[in-house]
Amino acid sequence: MMKNKYKILFPLFLETFKLSAFTIGGGYVIVPLMKKKFVEKLNWISEEEMLDFVSMAQSCPGAMAVNASLFVGYKMAGFLGQIAALLGTILPPLLILGVISLAYTAFAENPVVKAVLLGMSAGVAAVMLDVVVTMVGKFVKNKDVISLILAACAFTAVAFFDVNIIFVLAVACILGLIISSRKKRCGK
Amino acid sequence: MMLLNLFWTFFQVGILSFGGGYAALPIICEKVTSENTWLTVAQFTDVVTISQMTPGPIGINAATFVGMRLYGVLGAICATLGFVAPACIIVTILAIIYKKYRKSDVMGGVLTGLRPASVGLIASAALSIITTAFFGAELFEINIKNTDIIAVCVSIAAYILMKKVKKLSSPISIIILSGVVGGGLYLIFGGA
Structure with a gap:
C-alpha cells in the first residue's frame, strides 16, 4: 500500500500538470478534462466524486483548478498527493509566464498567438458543451427529475440573474438536506 | 522581507x-x-x-x-x-x-443538493465560454452581427469529431487541433 502510494505521485504530478496547462478560459474547463482523464481513463475517481470535488472546490476560496487538483491529490495519496498535485498545477503557469514575461507585449500582440488562442477557445467551447450535454443527459436517463430541476434553477440563477455562486451553493446545500431527509421519511 | x-x-x-x-x-x-x-x-x-x-x-x-x-x-x-x-x-x-x-446522512444530503447545482453552474460557465467564443461577448451583450463564423465552424467540427472519432475524444487533443486548424483559418481569412 505504501509503495503504491509513492508510485502514484509521479502520475499525479504529470496529470495535474496537463490539467493546468490546458485550463484555457476559466476554471470550469477542468471539468471535461477531469471527467475524461481521471474518471473514464484512469479510474482514479468516480463521476460522483468528481462532481463532489468540483462542488467543494467552488465553495473554497482560490482558483478552482488548484482546489479540485488538491482534492484529487488527497484522495489518491493523502498529503503527499496534495503536494504532487499542487506542484503539477502551479508549474505550468510558472514556466509559461517565466518565458512570456521576458517579452510580453511581443507575445500579446503576436498575430499567430492570437489566432491560435482564438482557435483553441472555439475548441474549448465544444468540449464544454459536450460535458454539459453528457451530465444533463445522465439526469434525463435516470429520470432524476429533482436533480434536473435543481440544475436548471442553478443555471438560470447564475446565467440570467447573475446570482452569487456562493449563495447558489448554500441554497443547494439546504435543499439537498431537506430533500434527502424527506426521502428517508417517505422510505420508512 | x-x-x-x-x-x-x-x-x-x-x-x-x-x-x-x-x-x-x-x-x-x-x-x-x-x-x-x-x-x-x-x-x-x-x-x-x-x-x-x-x-x-x-x-x-x-x-x-x-x-x-x-x-x-x-x-x-x-x-x-x-x-x-x-x-x-x-x-x-x-x-x-x-x-x-461521506457516507453520513448530513453530508450525503448536502451533496445531493450540491451535485446538480454544480452541473447547473458548469452549464452556465459553458454558456459564457460559448458566447464569448462565438460572439466575443457575454450573453446579454450579444450582437448577431459580430458572429465569429470561423469559431462557430471550428466548434461544430470539433464537437462532431469528438463524438465520432474515438482517437479524438480526449479534450486535450480536440483543443490542440482546434488551435492549429482554427489558428490557420484566422490567419488566412483574418479576424484574429
Whole structure:
C-alpha cells in the first residue's frame, strides 16, 4: 500500500500538470478534462466524486483548478498527493509566464498567438458543451427529475440573474438536506 | 522581507477570492495598485490580458506574473504560494471531512443538493465560454452581427469529431487541433 502510494505521485504530478496547462478560459474547463482523464481513463475517481470535488472546490476560496487538483491529490495519496498535485498545477503557469514575461507585449500582440488562442477557445467551447450535454443527459436517463430541476434553477440563477455562486451553493446545500431527509421519511 | 510582504499580500487575495480566478482579479488590482504601489493600473491591465491569454488558472497566472515583474522567479514563486496557501488549508480540512463523513446522512444530503447545482453552474460557465467564443461577448451583450463564423465552424467540427472519432475524444487533443486548424483559418481569412 505504501509503495503504491509513492508510485502514484509521479502520475499525479504529470496529470495535474496537463490539467493546468490546458485550463484555457476559466476554471470550469477542468471539468471535461477531469471527467475524461481521471474518471473514464484512469479510474482514479468516480463521476460522483468528481462532481463532489468540483462542488467543494467552488465553495473554497482560490482558483478552482488548484482546489479540485488538491482534492484529487488527497484522495489518491493523502498529503503527499496534495503536494504532487499542487506542484503539477502551479508549474505550468510558472514556466509559461517565466518565458512570456521576458517579452510580453511581443507575445500579446503576436498575430499567430492570437489566432491560435482564438482557435483553441472555439475548441474549448465544444468540449464544454459536450460535458454539459453528457451530465444533463445522465439526469434525463435516470429520470432524476429533482436533480434536473435543481440544475436548471442553478443555471438560470447564475446565467440570467447573475446570482452569487456562493449563495447558489448554500441554497443547494439546504435543499439537498431537506430533500434527502424527506426521502428517508417517505422510505420508512 | 519584501518577498514575505508579497507572500502575505497574495495570501490575503487567496482568502478573499471566492468563485474562481475572475473574482481574484479585482482584489489583486486593489492590493497591487492602490494598497501597495507596485504596479500602475496600466501595468495591471497587462497582467489581466496575459493571465487570460496564457493557459493555466487565471488567479495563479496573475499571481505568478505580478511576482515575476516585481522580483523575478523568486517573486513569482512567493506570490503563487501565498495565493494557494489558504486554499490548501481549507481544502485539506474539507477533504478530511469528506473522507470521514461521506457516507453520513448530513453530508450525503448536502451533496445531493450540491451535485446538480454544480452541473447547473458548469452549464452556465459553458454558456459564457460559448458566447464569448462565438460572439466575443457575454450573453446579454450579444450582437448577431459580430458572429465569429470561423469559431462557430471550428466548434461544430470539433464537437462532431469528438463524438465520432474515438482517437479524438480526449479534450486535450480536440483543443490542440482546434488551435492549429482554427489558428490557420484566422490567419488566412483574418479576424484574429
